[in-house]
Amino acid sequence: MELQFLTETRRHLHQHPELSMEEFNTTAFIKSRLDALHISYECPLPTGVIAKIEGSGSTAVGFRADIDALPILEENTCDYKSTVDHVMHACGHDGHTAMLLGFAGRVKQLADSGRLNTTVYFIFQPSEETMAGANQLISAYDFGPLAGIYGLHMMPDNEEGTILSKPGPLTASATEYRFFISGTSAHVANKEQGQSAGEALAFILNQLSQLQHYHLPGLRQNIVHIGKFSAGEAINTVPSTGYLEGTIRTFDMANLAVVKEQMARIRTACETLTGVSVELKFAEGYPPTINDEAAYQLMQQAAGATDLTWIEKDDPYLFGEDFAFYSGAAPTAFAFLGCRNEAKGFVTGLHTATFNFDEAILLKGIDLFEAILQQHEVQS
Known part of the structure; x- marks a missing residue:
């Protein structure tokens, strides 16, 4: 029964x-x-x-x-x-x-x-x-x-x-992150007049790939996953918008804090180096x-x-x-x-x-x- x-x-x-x-x-x-x-x-x-x-x-x-x-x-x-x-x-x-x-x-x-x-x-x-x-x-x-x-x-x-x-x-904990990039468009013939969201996106991608190697303990399991990214509007213009999203998985909340702090630094450095505006948002997930x-x-x-x-x-x-x-x-x-x-x-x-x-x-x-x-x- x-x-x-x-x-x-x-x-x-x-x-x-x-x-x-x-x-x-x-x-x-x-x-x-x-x-x-x-x-x-x-x-x-x-x-x-x-x-x-x-x-x-x-x-x-x-x-x-x-x-x-x-x-x-x-x-x-x-x-x-x-x-x-x-x-x-x-x-x-x-x-x-x-x-x-x-x-x-x-x-x-x-x-x-x-x-x-x-x-x-x-x-x-x-x-x-x-x-x-x-x-x-x-x-x-x-x-x-x-x-x-x-x-x-x-x-x-x-x-x-x-x-x-x-x-x-x-x-693991599961936290989502998103970068929103706003640059300035320009014709490719005058590309120096723009602020490229593509350049900014490349910088962010490179820096995120280094997070585990340089900033997190080697004996701890952490994932900073890049799930989706895009930039640009037309084949012959400087990209004025860009976007990147992914997820963070970790078993140590202190490690999560390090990841979030480093992402905030990447955002600031990207703005300084490329002249674009970058917004970083986190969607708090599960511990x-x-x-x-x-x-x-x-x-x-x-x-x-x-x-x-x-x-x-x-x-x-x-x-x-x-x-x-x-x-x-x-x-x-x-x-x-x-x-x-x-x-x-x-x-x-x-x-x-x-x-x-x-x-x-x-x-x-x-x-x-x-x-x-x-x-x-x-x-x-």
Whole structure:
């Protein structure tokens, strides 16, 4: 019955995906499932849900699932394919949501039988993919003291039955940057009368390529990625406008500060050398997800009570994850649940148009959540 619940729940969500901060029907569906389980909840944001089951003791913990989808046209041929054009659950959030609902059902049974000491929060969070829904949620809702907040994420790079994490930094911070260049146009015959946005762009490109080499620690992993750039208007004029954008990935916020400071210096130097005007803007993204040492050890010990195989990663992932913001509310631990199944063809990566998985793996995720709760029950 539990697997049937998970399968039906996940496939309904997969067929009806919604983008970040547009998850109104998803929120209504989650509430209907919680109503059927007789679990109380609140909605501090327009979308998303925080459910709560009271324990008899003073300890409280939280478990999080993200609920939004991606602007991707699904290419799977399954009978539960997305019914929304160019919107797809390509990152496993439908599975995360179904898994947390299934776990809520188990915890409700514990509470109804008088065997729950720890209060449990079930965090169905909107807008993980954009707009930092986690940060918005913890700003809008007071959880009170929490012993920990835990999260799982599907990972098709690793086989079913594995769980991957590491102490300390697990995912990178993600910050976008943009240079806007304004020069002065002139005919190529009188090019000295212009201030070339092309010259300025070349200078910025060269300086950005030197950032890691000269200004950041050699033993630290950092990425200053140049994603897009352009300059100019016509074949026979001095370029009067230019543009450059990219992303910064790092696991150390001090390194991020160095990158931003050096970019500001590059902007100033470019204006001085080329005579153009340069505007630099940052779009603050997600901080790095850093596993709390005690919470990580508790999660690892809990995994030992399941049939999951724990894999400790050597290096962190270079993508961003807004679970990072929950560390401002409680000690946190995050891990990736392997869901690769070559026999069934579930082998493509996250954010691809053919990402898929077998819902049976969600039972193992619930087992881990339950084992984490039991660890807290023993300690409370």
